[in-house]
Amino acid sequence: METNSTESYPSKSDSLTNTCLLIDKISDMTDEEISKWAEKRYIEISSKHTEKKSFSHVFNPVLKGFIGKNDEISANELYSPFLLDDEEIFIDFLKLLKTFKNESPDIDSMNLAIMTIQDFVIKYFGNVYGQEDPNYRQQIYKPDLYGEHNLISIKDFKGKRVAECSEKAALCQNLLEFMGFESTLVGSRCSIPESVKKQKCMHSIYYFSQIKTLTTYLIQQILK
Numbered sequence: 001m002e003t004n005s006t007e008s009y010p011s012k013s014d015s016l017t018n019t020c021l022l023i024d025k026i027s028d029m030t031d032e033e034i035s036k037w038a039e040k041r042y043i044e045i046s047s048k049h050t051e052k053k054s055f056s057h058v059f060n061p062v063l064k065g066f067i068g069k070n071d072e073i074s075a076n077e078l079y080s081p082f083l084l085d086d087e088e089i090f091i092d093f094l095k096l097l098k099t100f101k102n103e104s105p106d107i108d109s110m111n112l113a114i115m116t117i118q119d120f121v122i123k124y125f126g127n128v129y130g131q132e133d134p135n136y137r138q139q140i141y142k143p144d145l146y147g148e149h150n151l152i153s154i155k156d157f158k159g160k161r162v163a164e165c166s167e168k169a170a171l172c173q174n175l176l177e178f179m180g181f182e183s184t185l186v187g188s189r190c191s192i193p194e195s196v197k198k199q200k201c202m203h204s205i206y207y208f209s210q211i212k213t214l215t216t217y218l219i220q221q222i223l224k
Helices: 012-028 031-048 089-103 109-125 134-139 165-178
Strands: 062-064 182-192 197-208 211-216
Touching (some): 012 089, 012 109, 031 089, 031 165, 089 165, 109 165, 165 182
Antiparallel strands (some): 182 197, 197 211
């Protein structure tokens, strides 16, 4: 998708209004119309995103707004960061939203959007929880011991069933922003009850009707 549009970026209230209007009519939209809407919305967000940002539990544990395709997200400072560089995500997401709208036409638009985001994230990565074997993620992540800084694409996680809170929360963040919610990616530390061990975790917090809502993806060990 190109990002050279000069169209103005709508305010949050306008974005949410446009989302409601989209959901109301999405059942009657063709795949081509959905793709065009997604591309236009992506251009609007990207044109507002002018400075490169990064996320790190240690150096920058809070990241507000849309995450650009060149913004680096570090799940662990010992490993290379990943990028949210799969632009087809937004088209696929809207197609799933259309399916859910057809199946549940009476659900409130905003609730339907949130439900679709949660389900899409699970479908994209192929898993609800992380793997019990921590070494399983090493098929994608490799130690950045020599400062090689080999960036990883979010597409490398698609369907691999190895994604955990860092990848899921980051993707959730962009889908929330895409749909017009004001959202913030936040790094934290969680206590695992069985061992009282502190573990890094990432959350996406979105704002709607002046209420802060925490959308969190925790690894399987925490949820046991």
